[in-house]
Amino acid sequence: MQLKEYIAQNLNQEQTAAALHTDTSSLIIAGAGSGKTRVLTYKIAYLIWGLNIRPKRILGVTFTNKAANEMKERLIKLGEEINAQNFSDDNLSIEEKKVEESDSGFGDFFQSVENKKLPQISLDARQLKRIGTFHSIFLKILKEDIEHLEKKYTKDFAILDADDSAKIVRDLLKRFALTDTFKPQEVKGFISKQKNEGRTAEFFLKYANGNYDESMGKLYQEYEKELEKSNSLDFDDLLLLPYLLFQKSPEILRKWQNAFDFILVDEAQDTNWIQFELMKLMSGNVDHPDQKGANITLIGDDFQSIYGRRGALMENFLNVKQYWPDIQMFKLQTNYRSKPHIVAAGNEVIKKNTKQYEKNIVAHREGNDKITIFTHPSDTDEAANTVEMIKQLKEKGKIRSRGQIAILYRTNSQSQNFESLFVQEGIPYKIFGAFKFFERKEVKDILAYLRMINNPFDSVSLKRVLNIPNRKIGKTSLDRIEEFAVDNGVSLYETLKLIGELGNTKTIEQESGIKLTSPAVSGIQDFLTLFVGLQESIKTLNPADLLEYLLKKINYKDYLLKEEGSEQVAEEKYDNLGQLINMASKYDFGASNANEEVVSSGEDLLRRFLEEVTLMVDMIESSDENSDAVKLMTIHSSKGLEFPVVFIVGAEDNIFPLANAMLEPKTLEEERRLMYVAITRAKDVLFISHANQRMTRGQLKMNPPSRFLEEIPNDLCKFYDLSQSRAGAVSSSITEGAIVRHKLFGQGIVLEIWNNMAVVKFDNPKFGLRKVELKFLQEC
Structure with missing residues (x-):
């Protein structure tokens, strides 16, 4: 049997055509539940085993770590299956397939050709290090070439998370007395928008129009100075700086274009301006006819483009032929996930949109069920009935566990009624996307210590931990230290070192003008001693051992107990740090971690661990169906997930779609795509509910049913109006004012x-x- 036959046996006709096409670039439009990841995996396998493309010359770009890891795991498993089959391939010839014998896994290739057999190639995660998120891929490029930029960054730069970059903005607003003029999130959002559209602060100021633009541009400029001073990048820089690098240096662009033969981009409908520009540059296209790049495959679904408010440009996905004129389109239109009534409902809703690729999704599964639509008198009734339905599903054996159920809502505030009732009824539940692991205070504290050890000029991290645990360095003392640092153009760390060297309060005030208390000076000296010891430790300790050493050295468990006043809460928080140690344990001397080569330097191990942690912004809990906790999440958080039973709640105009989204056709179409995503999360059973009145921001609101409900044909639904049966059902002597x-x-x-x-x-x-x-x- 040949590899192509094997692929055709395991994929349907549409999928096979998409997986095997390599002559030109490809656009794969993959409907919900159509096996998108499966096709990508088989396509990469065909490139490696069928066309003998070395894994390091294949770039796979995803939006989440979860998607990247899933693709690697599937590819490794598929590779084992291919090797076990011992395929023959009459198309192989030594002249057609050249390969370096030194490459891992390819040493026996020429012997395989003589025997007309596919080579035995053993894949592991290290060989698939070119499969990752946009940010992780371009981080590697910056680590190699950032020093070619005019900005004064070195290759050991730190990466700030969203909270740390927001702190810099807050400090700038305070420094320039603008706290009453701008909100921190407004400024941070502005800076992020400029970076994601490829504009530097200098470029923006050059074309600034009016006081608002000038003020924002100057804040952006000062923000960049703070980052440069601490040799730190924010998350948006991981894409902006490679773009600037490629624009500045055609030689470096050609180097990276020549590094890859094939580029595959997952969820391409959600790319923003800078992500799409980077893909155009890397692949070569009509904009750059003199720059030959890689063969590109874009895979996604315009029906599921729901991130317009984050800068995603679905127009890019719809107009790819402008940039790759020879691109070949493939449509995956068979849904293997959902029953027919769910697929049909999704089709009927989404076809009301105008700007999209025409396709008709068909269900592979059979059935003649219907969607259940409830009308409730109020939002609290909606929650009560939903909880009752969940209890009945469990009691009647319709579900194996409550973990098979998801409640989806448009906004986070809608979860409160359900949470209260779950607590009352003793039903376990899990909220997704509400509070991620790396946002927990205890985790951020210890990571700040590690970032400071890695880069003492990271003032944001240093400020966070300077007084954790309490070293009697109060806010007034810290403000005076920071003021000195800003006025003298030095870092916070250099200022602390100066204070430590001067030694006592009198000398410090005479020499620097910084007025500090004796306890504060003593605390700073203790901190500096700790810091020197920790920097020595990274020479001999791997990140996991360093974490354990740090936690003991600063008595963090005692600190948590004093802060929380509860031994149980302190233990739970300390256990989270145990999970952090587990993550760090794969970074060890002489061992290969998941993405990189063997390393032997403690400093390098720590740096790589921190890079991975910073990139894991999308880390979420597992949606394990075997757990007995009902899943609660926004519809945005549900993207990419599936559940046997789904409740879509709050299906009312002004809630879903949102009130302001109904004003513009473009935003209304995105809301409709969001409803399509919600519907197609369901595998077997779908409930949709709305309420006649709802408490919103302290006021009772009466909203009509969502206009999207009218777009689902009645013959696909069964309706239950509970609003009449409950009205006036309760007799009570309670009056207003009671x-x-x-x-x-x-x-x-x-x-x-x-x-x-x-x-x-x-x-x-x-x-x-x-x-x-x-x-x-x-x-x-």
Whole structure:
């Protein structure tokens, strides 16, 4: 059997054609549930085994670490299967297939050709290091060539996370007395937008128009100075700087163009301006006819383009022939995930959009079920009925575990009603995307220590840990130290070293003008001693051992206990650091980690670990169906996931679609694509619900059902109107102004009563203003 036959046996006709096409560039339009990752995996396997392309000459670009890791794992497994088959291939010839014998896995190639057999190639993650996210791929390019830029960065630069870069913005607003003029998130959003559209601060200021633009441009410029001073990049720089590098140096661009024969881009419909420009530059296209690049495969689904507000330009995906005129289009139109009624509903909704590729998704599975649509009197009734339905599904054996269920909503605030009821009913649940591992305070504290050890000029990290645990260095002392650093153009670390050398408060004030208390000076000296010891330690300790040494050295467990006042909470937080140590354990002397070659330097090990951690911004918990926790998430967070049972809640105009999205056809179409994504997460059972009235920001709102519900044909649905059966069903003596008690929310005052509902302002500010059913209230 030949490899092509094997691929054809394991893929359908559409998939096979897409996987085997290599003569020109490819556009693969992959509908929901159509086996997109499977096709990509088989295509890369065909390049390696069928065309003998070396793995390091194949660039695979994804949007998430999860997608990159899944592709690597599948490819390694598929490679083992291919090797076990011992395929023959009559197309192989020594003249057609040249390869360096020194490359790992290719040493027996020429013997294989003589025997008309495919070579036995053993793949591991290290050989697939060119498969990764946009940011991880271009980070590697910067690590090699950043010093060719005019900016004063060295190859050991640090990478700031979103929180750290936001701190720099807050400090700048404070320094320039602009805290009342601009919000930090406004400035950070502006800077991010400029970088993702390829504009430097200098370029923006050159064309600035008006006071607002000039002020923002200057803040952007000062922000860049702070990054350069600390030899740090923010996340957006990982794409902006390679773009600037390629623009500045055609030689470096050609070097990287020549490094790859094939480029494959996953979720191409979600690329923003700079990501698409980088792909054009790397591959060579009509914009750069003199620059020959790699054969490119773009794979994605315009029906699922939902990140316009983050800068994604679906127009790029729709107009690829402008840039690659010979590109060949393939459509994957068979959905293997969902039952027919779910696929049909998605098709009917999405066909109302105008700007998209024409395709008709068909279901591979069989069935004649219907979507259940509920109308509720209120949002609290919606939550109560959803929870009741989940209990019934479990009790009647319709599901194996509650982990097979997902509740999807348009905005995060909609989860509150469900959380309260799950707590009352003792039903386990998990919120996805609400608070990620690397956003936890204890994790950020210890990572800041590591970043400071790696780069003492990282002032953001140094500031975070200077007084953790408490070294009696108060805010006033830190402000004076920072002021001296800014006025004298030196780093925070250099200022601390100066204070340590001067020794006592009197000498420090005389020589530098910095007025500090004796406890503060003592704390700074203790910190400097710790820092010197930690820098010595990285010469002999790997990152995992360094973490354990650090935690003991600063008595972080005791610090947590004092901060939390609860041994149980402190233990839980300390356990999170155990998970961090586990992640670091794969970086060891003489061992290969998941993405890089063998390394032997402790400093290099730490640097590589920190790079990986910074790039893991999309790390989320596993959506394990075997756990018994119901999954709660926004629809955006559900992208790429699937569940046997899905509840789409809050399907009302002004909620879904959002009120402001209904004003523009373009944004309304993106909301419709979001509904399509929500519908197509369901494999077997789909519930959609809406409420006649909903508490929004402390006010009762009455919204009509979502216009998207009208786009689903009635013959695909069964309807239950629960709003009439519940109205006035509860008789109660509670009146407006009454003091009441709720089992979970505590005591409060009734502000308004409508039918069987009461609007209550609870004394506990954690719960605030809530709408609850009268039957759950007891008059005090």
